[in-house]
Amino acid sequence: MNSKGDFDVVKIRWYILLIYSIYASFQACIFNTWGPIAQSLKTGFNWTDEDIAWMGNVKIVAGGLTVPVTYPIVQKLGLRNTVVWSGVASLSVSTALRCVSMDAEILKITAFICAACNGWTSIMIEGTLTLLVVTWFPAGERTTATGIIVATQMLGLVPPSILFPILVDDPGKTTSQLINDNSLADTIQSQVSYILYVEAAIGILIFVCVLLYFPNNPPNPPSHTAQAERKKILPGLRLIFTDWGNMASGLAFACITVPLMWIAVVNQNLEPLGLDQVETGYISTSIIGVSFMFNLINSRLADIFYGNLKLVICMSLLASCCMSTWLALLCLEVLPANKHSVFISAIGSMVFIRGVIGLFYELLMEIHFPVPESLVTLAWGQLGRIFAAIFLGMFSVLPGVSWMNYFLVGFTLIPLLLLLSIKMEYNRSNMDNIEHAIKPKYTNKCNEFIYAYDTS
Template sequence: MPNSKAVDMPEEGWEGGVMYGSTGEKQPILGQNVYAAHTYSTNSEQESVLPPPPTVLPSVAPSSPPNILVYHRRWWIMGTFSLLGIAQGAVWNCWGPISDSAKLVYGWTDGEIGMLANWGCIAFFLFAPGLMYLNADRLRLSVVLTALLIAVGTGLRCIPASTAIATILINIGQFLNGVAGIMLMAAPPLLSSTWFPPNQRTTATAISSIFNYVGTSVGYLIGPLFVSQPHLTPNSTLQHNETAVEDISGQIMRLMYVECGYCTAVFLAILIYFPSKPPTPPSLSAAMDRLDFKTGVKKLFRHGQFWLVCLAYCVPGGVIGGWTAVLDVILSPHGISQIDAGWLGFYGNIAGCAMGLLLGRFADYFAGHLRLIIVVMMLCATGAMTWFTIMLYGALPLTQVSLYVSFILTMVSVNASVPLFLELVMETTYPIEEAVSAGVITWANNLFALIFLLVPLLPKVGVTWMNWAALGAVASSIPLLCIFRENYRRLHLDTGAGTVTHDDSKHVINDSSVIEERKPLLNAA
């Protein structure tokens, strides 16, 4: 063929070569049970990445090892999924930052404001079994349905109606958004393992999970920007009250229209192009079959180390998630307005997201040290949360700088740990399906958030306890992590660094075959 080039391969330890297919794309041709160390393609569509030689997987490997390729289109997949995460997070956190205005317009109580955020937790308990159908083959269907639910939910909130009807429509919309959150919280590890090579997996998980928190930050920002703080006094005239309610009601509707338009645009982008998986897997572990759902669930529930890391993630994650959803309610008794609380939440979440992305990349460079990084972050979170709590209750002077610094440090430490926790769980539970493991820890995360947000519905409970509960939840993860024994099964399989067991069979990894320096074998014209 005219566009092909002959490539000289090393004589010893290699078989096969590289040729052009009929479409002009390069496809590696591999000899049986022999892997090339690393090949590069200048094709704009894909990069070829092959694991180190040789890995023998007699019980589950195919008779001929799979092609291992990485496609540039993975960044479109990651980008659209991240935009969807922003949409879901912003809609979920829509009402907390404007709670004072919503109370004025709709006559809601603090408990009803908390319930709007709590629909996500309730939806998860009702629809979590649907995660059994989430795998690499059904990723497109799951993501398209998720985007549709968010678009429909935000559309319902835009329907003009009386206060009573509008309250019902808003609750239905929040419920649909909560159902969508199930997949968005469980899918990031599956998406990263399906589309990304081992040296980018933690980074990919960080991006796809962290941008949901970016959406929460957007909710803190755009709510107070669109909806003004009510300034009604007991001596205000009735006419002044009615005018203020009408103005703020119009501002809330404009916010609903903007969020609906954004969510609809993201839905259309995903509908146009979002394949379930690439034509060829990006790693050896991605090419391997996972345990079926029933077997995976049985093994997971008997996995003691999984439950240690699950509790270490879910207790602080769920409680802090519920705590931030009602931040304005918590800070209002201390004279902090909803606008200030909104900016506080925005900066805290944005800083946490930025640190999460940096930590994800850092963890990819220093693979095998996830537990140590997480322990350090949770120690920082405990110290910052202690400072924040005792400052609010008079033990330390309450200043704006101290309030911002302590809250931002808390959110940085907690939010940045989320993708690391997810990857640590995936490594610990491999070869159980990623969606099963992620689904269980997401279920547990929502359980603790649900409990936290249901307590304010009890009479005469107040909000004083919330900061102390958040502090205790963060601190509880440290002893659990200290007794947890980390195991990087999936990473060892992809890098050839050890022996991995799968049921009663052994995956034999040849330590001496690991190539420390990989150089391009191909320079295409």
């Protein structure tokens, strides 16, 4: 710990943020490789819908299974080694593995391995995102940095959605003569191979960049809390799951995972209203694009106008809930539906909730401090994955798709009510605002944590 209270920020922090954001965006891009070209894969590789669906499911399952070991890994290896070896190296090697062979069965196996590594990588990002921000950025830039990472990762879903269907032939738009010809399958395999080669090359380039330069921490911490002692794992978990403010904010964060997953099943929800895949694709791309901008703007404003995290998040959740209710009434045919109203309500409901994810991360860090940032995100992220699995599992239990609208509204309203029930406490920022004092004492809401430093 820096006993002299020397706090400083370095310009290189923006490079660290840039390369980490590119890495997070690349992870999202790899996750979305197969979905946009699903019809082509059936013809080119003779894959089934179940095969393609499991490419995404393996990522979720692998991610959930690796959560218990992630926090000890982060604590043991530190930020640099976790990002370089457990994160980027794992993802880049697995993307290169997919290039070994374009044989349908071999590629299926290597693609599953890559999906599992992608799930592992996504958990590593979840466990290091807030740690990187607090390690490298001062209090007045933390929300901005978090918002940039979240927004850039979200943007990684866009290139596969837009470019891959253009680069790979669509059998549905090809004459039946060619469909029955093996040349179409060969052409699709060749086109897919180019995509995989480019993704592998990008992965290797990112790995080389972080390997050459990605320090564990700056020469001097940027704030008091960057060097403050955190709770150990067991006391930290006890504080997470016993304090009402921690539980309510964490449950709210976990609940929004369900509406965030809605974009993956937008086709099923809106098909009864007469929207085709192209139109739902426009909706998905619009949601991601606008949410990208909202995350950047909201995060920067949150740093400029300090102390309004809960207010902004609650207002956004309220707006999202209203839009979700409107969309539900359209889908349930309570209100007359037209494409304009469906587009506005669907995009609005998702943008308002996705646009405050960066703020939500920072709200959790403020309320839970001095629980380690990585432990907080991993614990509540895991609960969010359970909620998402339940939501997706309902497709095998409930008939039709009308039930989706109740989930969408309910899991937007619940986090709003949970946040309204707690008092916002800026535990971390309050410590950072202590300046020019000798051995100041800060005690958190549970009267368990005392921090002191010497300015002499």
